[in-house]
Amino acid sequence: MDRFLVSATGHSLNYLPHYIAAEQGFFRDEELDVSEVVPRPWDLVLDHIRDGTAEAALGGIWVPSMFHGRGRRLVPFAQVSNRAPLALVGRTPAEAFDAAALVGKTVLMKGSNGASVGLYLKMMLREAGVDPKSVNYVQDLDGGILQACFAGGMGDFLLIDLPGALAYQAAGRGAVAAVFAQDGGDIPWSVYYTEGLSPHDTRPARFSRALARGMDWVNAHAASSFSDFLARTFPKVDPGIAVQVVDTYRACGMWTTPQIGGASYARWQQGIADGHLSDGPISYDALIDDAPTRAMAGSLPA
Template sequence: MISFHISATGHSLNYLPEYVAVWQGYFEEEGLKVTADVPRPWDLVLTALREGTAQAALGGIWVPSMYLGRSTRFTPFAQVAARAPLAIVGREDPVAFRWDTLPGKVVLMKGSNGASVGLFFKLCLREQGVDPQAARYIQDLDGAMLSELFSGGMGDYLVIDYPNALRMEADGRGQVVQALPVTGGNVPWSVYYAEGESDPDRRKVQSRFAAALNRAMQWVRGRDPEDYADFLAATFPGLPIEISIAAVRTYVAHGMWTTPRIDPEAYTRWQRGIADGHLVTAPIPYDRLIDPVPTSGWQ
C-alpha cells in the first residue's frame, strides 16, 4: 500500500468525490492509503509539497499558474471540481437581478483564503459585458465576517460559497440571485498538483489516484444524496443536511463532478480570468502547465 497524503486548502462539499473514494475504499483498491489535512494558513500546502510530507496539494489552479517560471514548479495533474461553487446573494427578487446594474454597487467577497472568488466574479462580469472596475469591492476580509455584515446591511451583494448562500436564503438573510454552479460555466476550480516536474513513477501513482477519483465521481452522479445523507451529515457537520442535499443535487445536475481530466477549453477560459487578475502576464498554454498523462483515460 502506497501512502498518498493530500494537503488541502479547505474541507469543502465540492471535494465530495475524494471523501467518497476514501469511504468506499476506491483508493485502497488502487493500492493507495490516502490521507488529507487542512493546514492553517492555507499556503502551508506549498510547504508540505516542498518538504515532501504531501504528495499533492488540493486547491486553485491559479497557484501553480502564478508560480510557473517565477519560483517552485507545481504541476496540476487532476481536478475534482469543474465549476465554481459560489453564489451571488442579494436583497432583491432573483428574477429582478441583472448583471448590467452592478456598476456602482458594493460587492462583498472574501479575500482571506485565496484569490479564486474575486478572479471568478470579475471574469463573469467581463463575460457579461460589465467592466469590473465599475463596481466597488470589500474584498480583504473573512467570508464569515462579510456574511454577518451583509446581513446587517453592508453592501449590495455578497459573493459566497453556494451551500452557505443557500443557508442565508433559508434563514431570510438574503436571496440567491445567481447560483454560479448553474450559470457560471466550466472552469477547473479545484485541482490536485504536485511539486516539480512529473516522472513515470509518479504518474503511475497519480493515475491510480485519478482512477479511484473517477469511480467516486460516477458513484456520486449515480445516486440521490438522500441515499447517503448520514455520510454527508458526518462529513459536513457544520451544514444542515437539507442544505448539503440541495447543493449536491445542483452540483450533479450541472456538471461539477464529470471527470478528473482538466478540460482544455475550461482551462483556457480560467487562464483568461487569472491573467486579467494580473497573477500571470499572459494566459499559460495548457501543455506548459498541466500534466495530462494521469487522466489520459477520460475525456
C-alpha cells in the first residue's frame, strides 16, 4: 500500500465522494492508504505539501492561481466539487439568484477562510450584468460572527454554505434566496493540488480513478440509503439537512468527473483575475496537469 495523505482546507459535504471512496474501499483497491488531515489555520496545507507531510492539498483553485508565476508552482490535478456549495440567505425567500436584488444592499460573507466566497459572488454579479461595486460587503470577519449579526438584523443577505443556510432557515433566522449549486453553473470549486507531479508517480492517477468510483457510487444512491454514514461523517449537520443537501448536489451535477473541465476552468479563471488575485486568466495547460485524470480515463497507462 502506498501512502497518500490529503491536507484539506475543511471537512465538507461537497467532498463526499472522497469519503465514500475511502469507506467503500475504492482507494484500497488502488493499493493506496489514503488519509486526511484538516489543519488550523487552513493555509498550513501549503506547508504540508512543501515539506512532504502530505501528498496533496484539497481546496480552492484560486490558491495555485494566485501563486502562479510568483515563486511557487502548485499543480492542480483533479477536482471533487464541480459546483459552488454556497447559498444566499435573505430576509424573504426567492426561487433563484436575482443579482439585481442585491444592488444597494449589504451582503455578509466570511473572509477568514480564504477568498473564494467573495470572488464567486462578485463573478456571479458581473456575469448577470451587475457592477459588484453597486453592492456593499462585510467580509473581513469569521462566519459565525456574521451569522449571529445577521440574525440580529445586520445586513440584507448572508452568503454561507448550503447546509448552514438550510439550518439557518429552519431556525427562522432567514430565508434561502439562492442555491448556487443549482443555478450557479459549473465551476472547479474544490481541487487537489500538489507541489509538483512526477511523471513516474502513479499515485495521483490511481487516486483519481478511485475518486471517480466514489462519484459514481454517490450519484447512483439516494442519500437516504446511506444516511447513517452521513450522520457519522458529518455529526454537526442535522441528518435531515445532510440528506437534503446531498440529493440536491446529486441532482445538479456537483460530482461529475475528477477531470477539471476546460470551460468551467476558464470561467473561474476570469473570476479570479477580475478579483485581482492574478494578472489575468491563466491558460489551462499552464496551471493544470491533467495527466492523472487522462490516465484514469484510460488514454494513458496508469
